[in-house]
Amino acid sequence: MSPRFRDQSSPMLAAQIERGALLILPVGTTEEHGPHLPVDTDARIAEACATALAQELAKETPVLVMDAIRYGYSMALMKRWPGTIVVRTRTFMDYVFDVCGSVLEMGFTKLALLDCHGHHSGLLNTVGRELCDAFDTAVAIISPAKLSAEAFNDVRRSGQGGAIHGGEWETSLVLHLSPEVVDMSAAVAEPMRYASDFVAGDNFLGSQRVTWSTWYLQQSESGIYGDPTVARAETGEAIMRAVVGEGGRFLREFVTAGGA
Numbered sequence: 001m002s003p004r005f006r007d008q009s010s011p012m013l014a015a016q017i018e019r020g021a022l023l024i025l026p027v028g029t030t031e032e033h034g035p036h037l038p039v040d041t042d043a044r045i046a047e048a049c050a051t052a053l054a055q056e057l058a059k060e061t062p063v064l065v066m067d068a069i070r071y072g073y074s075m076a077l078m079k080r081w082p083g084t085i086v087v088r089t090r091t092f093m094d095y096v097f098d099v100c101g102s103v104l105e106m107g108f109t110k111l112a113l114l115d116c117h118g119h120h121s122g123l124l125n126t127v128g129r130e131l132c133d134a135f136d137t138a139v140a141i142i143s144p145a146k147l148s149a150e151a152f153n154d155v156r157r158s159g160q161g162g163a164i165h166g167g168e169w170e171t172s173l174v175l176h177l178s179p180e181v182v183d184m185s186a187a188v189a190e191p192m193r194y195a196s197d198f199v200a201g202d203n204f205l206g207s208q209r210v211t212w213s214t215w216y217l218q219q220s221e222s223g224i225y226g227d228p229t230v231a232r233a234e235t236g237e238a239i240m241r242a243v244v245g246e247g248g249r250f251l252r253e254f255v256t257a258g259g260a
């Protein structure tokens with residue numbers, strides 16, 4: 001049986017609701033990722049992670065993957081390079097709320113959003129809480145970057161600031177998932193400069209004691225904020241293994257919580 005929500009008929013979905021199926025909604029965006037990666041990098045990674053998690057869990061629990069949200073919010077700075085589509089924050093939040101609200105109203109009770117774009121984290125956290133309020137339920141948000149942080153740090157070759165945007169983490173994953181869309185000859189290193197101990201200098205290092213959006217303090221030439229030149233498919237494979245392992249561990253707890 002297909003794990004995709006869109007492949008089901010209405011009666012098949014009714015049966016999945018009856019069985020208490022888990023829904024995973026991948027959330028990416030369309031945005032420039034430097035000269036070496038496709039503009040769908042975030043959505044591509046989000047879909048791949050959601051599909052891999054569904055495969056991992058399918059033997060034990062009914063699970064469906066929804067079509068990814070492919071357009072979202074990026075800071076205006078990213079529009080300097082062609083390929084960035086920006087949906088205003090409130091429009092994006094309302095849209096995600098309505099998509100999620102529809103499946104919760106339909107009768108699904110286990111919904112996990114899978115967030116693959118840094119500029120969405122605060123917005124999705126707020127939408128998640130609003131959904132909990134509106135539907136008296138417990139929505140989860142999982143982030144492949146956070147789930148894989150430890151495993152990535154064990155194998156990474158870039159320093160702090162090397163994995164923010166179009167850097168080692170994303171490039172390694174796309175090299176693993178679909179090397180045919182990566183042009184490593186165009187990859188250049190432009191690490192994020194302001195990566196102090198106070199801030200999560202990239203998604204994986206730093207203490208996160210403060211929130212400091214440093215994008216406007218640095219003019220990137222390439223549209224990269226990181227170091228993709230040290231990326232490897234093997235690193236991408238290690239990241240994916242961690243996402244499936246840690247994400248799967250969490251989702252098992254999520255589907256059984258509340259006695260469902």
Ligand SMILES: [Zn+2]
Nearest residue numbers: 041042166170
């Ligand atoms: Zn990205």
